[in-house]
Amino acid sequence: GENVEQHPSTLSVQEGDSAVIKCTYSDSASNYFPWYKQELGKGPQLIIDIRSNVGEKKDQRIAVTLNKTAKHFSLHITETQPEDSAVYFCAARAYTGRRALTFGSGTRLQVQP
Amino acid sequence: DAGVIQSPRHEVTEMGQEVTLRCKPISGHDYLFWYRQTMMRGLELLIYFNNNVPIDDSGMPEDRFSAKMPNASFSTLKIQPSEPRDSAVYFCASGTVSGSSNTGELFFGEGSRLTVL
Numbered sequence: 001g002e003n004v005e006q007h008p009s010t011l012s013v014q015e016g017d018s019a020v021i022k023c024t025y026s027d028s029a030s031n032y033f034p035w036y037k038q039e040l041g042k043g044p045q046l047i048i049d050i051r052s053n054v055g056e057k058k059d060q061r062i063a064v065t066l067n068k069t070a071k072h073f074s075l076h077i078t079e080t081q082p083e084d085s086a087v088y089f090c091a092a093r094a095y096t097g098r099r100a101l102t103f104g105s106g107t108r109l110q111v112q113p
Numbered sequence: 114d115a116g117v118i119q120s121p122r123h124e125v126t127e128m129g130q131e132v133t134l135r136c137k138p139i140s141g142h143d144y145l146f147w148y149r150q151t152m153m154r155g156l157e158l159l160i161y162f163n164n165n166v167p168i169d170d171s172g173m174p175e176d177r178f179s180a181k182m183p184n185a186s187f188s189t190l191k192i193q194p195s196e197p198r199d200s201a202v203y204f205c206a207s208g209t210v211s212g213s214s215n216t217g218e219l220f221f222g223e224g225s226r227l228t229v230l
Contacts, residue, residue, distance in 0.1 A: 032216055034218070034219075036219075041223070042223055042224075043117075043204050043206070043221030043222050043223050043224055044156070044204075044219075044221050045221065046218045046219070049216065049218075051216065089155075089156060093210075098169055099144060099161065099163065099168070099210045100146055100158045100161050100169065101158075101219060102158070103148075103155060103156040103157075104155070105155040106155055106156070
C-alpha cells in the first residue's frame with residue numbers, strides 16, 4: 001500500500017519568514033496530493049491540493065509543488081503569520097483502488113510573533 | 114450544512130467497557146471514513162464506506178472494533194471490550210471522490226477523544 005513520509009516533524013519560524021514542509025510517497029499510482037491543516041482541538045481541514053498533471057499550484061500565500069519523477073511534493077507558506085501555527089498533514093491517494101487518503105505523520109508549525 | 118457531527122466529543126471509560134462513537138456525515142456525501150489519531154501513529158485509516166457499504170476495513174485493529182453504517186446519515190464505531198491502548202482521538206470524515214479526476218475534499222468532524230483507564 002501507499003506510504004507517505006513527512007519532514008520535518010516540527011518547524012519554528014519568525015513571523016514573516018517562509019516555511020517549507022516536504023513529503024515523499026511510495027505508490028507510483030498516486031495522483032492526488034492534498035494538504036490539511038489541523039488547529040488545536042479541531043479536525044483537519046483542506047487548505048490546498050494538487051493533481052499529478054500539474055507541477056505547481058498557488059493560492060495566495062500558500063503553494064504546493066510536485067515532482068512525480070522523484071515522488072515528492074512540498075508545501076510552501078510565505079509571509080507566515082501567527083495564525084498559521086498549526087499541524088500540517090500531507091496526503092496521497094491513487095487513482096485506482098482504495099479511495100481513502102494516506103496521511104503523512106504531520107508537521108507542527110510554530111510562527112513566532 | 115452543519116458539517117460532520119461526531120459524538121461524544123469526550124469519553125472516559127474503564128478497561129473492558131463498551132464504547133460507541135457516532136457520526137453524522139454531510140448530506141449528499143457518498144463516502145464516509147473513520148480515522149484514528151495518536152501521537153505515535155498519526156492519522157491512520159480504520160475503515161471506510163461507500164454508499165453505506167464497507168469497502169476497506171483492513172485498518173481495523175482487531176475483532177474488538179466494529180463499524181456500521183445503517184443509512185446515509187449515520188455511522189457508528191464500536192469498541193468492545195475497550196483497552197487502554199485504544200485511547201486516541203477518533204475522527205469521522207465524509208466526502209465525494211470523483212472517479213475520473215480522483216479529487217474530492219474530505220470534511221472532518223471535530224473528533225471524539227477517547228480515554229480508556
